Amino acid sequence: MELPELTSPDGVLTYLLTTILVVCLVIALYLVAVYVGIAPAV
Secondary structure, eight states: OOOOOTTSHHHHHHHHHHHHHHHHHHHHHHHHHHHHTSSOOO
16 A cells, blocks of 8 residues: 655645544553553653
């Protein structure tokens, strides 16, 4: 799966959506880790 070029509007939108999705996944994993007791709460 190849990402479209960032020069096109579709490429920018895809990049933003991918970034948002990754950030949400990281936050969700961190919250689960804190809930389970693996990671210290900030």
